[in-house]
Amino acid sequence: MSAVSRVAIVGSGVAGTAAAILLAEGGVEVDVFEQKPDLTALGSGITLQGNALRVFDRLGVWEQVKAAGYSFDQTGLRAPGPDAPFIAQIPDARTGGPEYPAVAGMYRPDLARILADRATELGARIHYGTTVTSFTQDADGVDVTLTDGSSGRYDLLIGADGLHSSIRAQMGIETEPERTGMGIWRAFVPRPKDVTQTDLYYGGPVYIAGYCPTSEEMMYAYLVEPAQDRHLLSPEEGVQVMKELSQAYGGPWNEIRESLDDASRVNYTWFTKHVVPDAWNRGRVVIIGEAAHSCPPTIAQGAAQAGEDALVLSELLLSHDAVDQALWDEFHARRVPRATEVVEASVQLGQWQIDHVRDADVPGLMRRIAMLVSQPA
Numbered sequence: 001m002s003a004v005s006r007v008a009i010v011g012s013g014v015a016g017t018a019a020a021i022l023l024a025e026g027g028v029e030v031d032v033f034e035q036k037p038d039l040t041a042l043g044s045g046i047t048l049q050g051n052a053l054r055v056f057d058r059l060g061v062w063e064q065v066k067a068a069g070y071s072f073d074q075t076g077l078r079a080p081g082p083d084a085p086f087i088a089q090i091p092d093a094r095t096g097g098p099e100y101p102a103v104a105g106m107y108r109p110d111l112a113r114i115l116a117d118r119a120t121e122l123g124a125r126i127h128y129g130t131t132v133t134s135f136t137q138d139a140d141g142v143d144v145t146l147t148d149g150s151s152g153r154y155d156l157l158i159g160a161d162g163l164h165s166s167i168r169a170q171m172g173i174e175t176e177p178e179r180t181g182m183g184i185w186r187a188f189v190p191r192p193k194d195v196t197q198t199d200l201y202y203g204g205p206v207y208i209a210g211y212c213p214t215s216e217e218m219m220y221a222y223l224v225e226p227a228q229d230r231h232l233l234s235p236e237e238g239v240q241v242m243k244e245l246s247q248a249y250g251g252p253w254n255e256i257r258e259s260l261d262d263a264s265r266v267n268y269t270w271f272t273k274h275v276v277p278d279a280w281n282r283g284r285v286v287i288i289g290e291a292a293h294s295c296p297p298t299i300a301q302g303a304a305q306a307g308e309d310a311l312v313l314s315e316l317l318l319s320h321d322a323v324d325q326a327l328w329d330e331f332h333a334r335r336v337p338r339a340t341e342v343v344e345a346s347v348q349l350g351q352w353q354i355d356h357v358r359d360a361d362v363p364g365l366m367r368r369i370a371m372l373v374s375q376p377a
């Protein structure tokens, strides 16, 4: 007996599709409402840590993720300058366990397709171009009204609708993402042969110049700078800024810079931080993933934490008899402290750079988070 038999999920990112997969697999009827008209065909890359890969295995998609992505076990630290000498090669912790690599780079649309296909295969219905405009709830269920004018009644409504969650706002939760002071340029480009892992360049005109391979053919490159208003720049101007800022970096960046063009899907975003304190639910409505917490990708834990939220929530919904306070207490005890620690550590890493702290204990912080997330959620 599970606590729910019909669930509505808003948003088809990692959090929403992971919850859809696990609930559908457990025999729950699942409707996912996604505002985008279809699976986005274009996008950039994502760096997935071992504990995210462990979640993907539980979802039944690890083999596909492994085949589509690019796995590696160490991160290089390089200096600016024409030759970009290596300062260190740092082994990455295998936070998912020894059976998974430490890290896999992945093309975001490939990951989205794999997760959506798995959810559909298990019987979840994904309704693209549709969202929940309003909801009301009573002790036994949630009535939702959709953009197409139809309505439905569910045992639970999950808001997995990302950073600017409309479900979070409709629940009356006032926590909003705040800027951390950093902004990131990203581009999706062909992989030079010598890019076989993430390398991070510290020093020079930006806080970090880095890259991550996502397949044999492709990779994404990024430049993290003080947050500024770059949003009005045209794609061509964005390419130009990336080319100029990356001039200080050699090694593979020479080839990356050459391949930057309008087709590189150059994109600029500010880093944010937030954690909804205490309760992520109001009655039978709950938020997970970036709707509940966001952090700069300094430890690349966003997708892992989103997946873990879905995993723990689904496990509790399938093992409890009722959606009651005992279920929510267990959910919050397992998720809020862990997600909060990851957010705070990710923000701290960025803040040390903003403040130019030279003797920060970066290895100590990374070790502490690796030990935390190595434990199953």
Ligand SMILES: Cc1cc2nc3c(=O)[nH]c(=O)nc-3n(C[C@H](O)[C@H](O)[C@H](O)COP(=O)(O)OP(=O)(O)OC[C@H]3O[C@@H](n4cnc5c(N)ncnc54)[C@H](O)[C@@H]3O)c2cc1C
Residues within 6 Å of the ligand: 010, 011, 012, 013, 014, 015, 016, 033, 034, 035, 036, 045, 046, 047, 048, 049, 130, 131, 132, 160, 161, 162, 163, 164, 165, 166, 167, 184, 269, 270, 271, 288, 289, 290, 291, 297, 300, 301, 302, 303, 304, 306
């Ligand atoms: C610049 C940058 C780089 C990052 N790099 C990494 C990284 O390398 N590794 C990592 O693990 N994490 C990274 N992250 C974080 C990671 O992207 C997120 O933590 C993760 O995608 C969260 O997944 P989610 O499912 O909660 O939200 P999302 O992926 O944002 O999915 C939300 C979904 O909801 C949909 N939606 C939104 N509003 C509505 C609505 N009203 N109705 C219906 N649907 C709606 C959206 O279209 C979207 O499909 C990065 C974040 C940023 C900003």
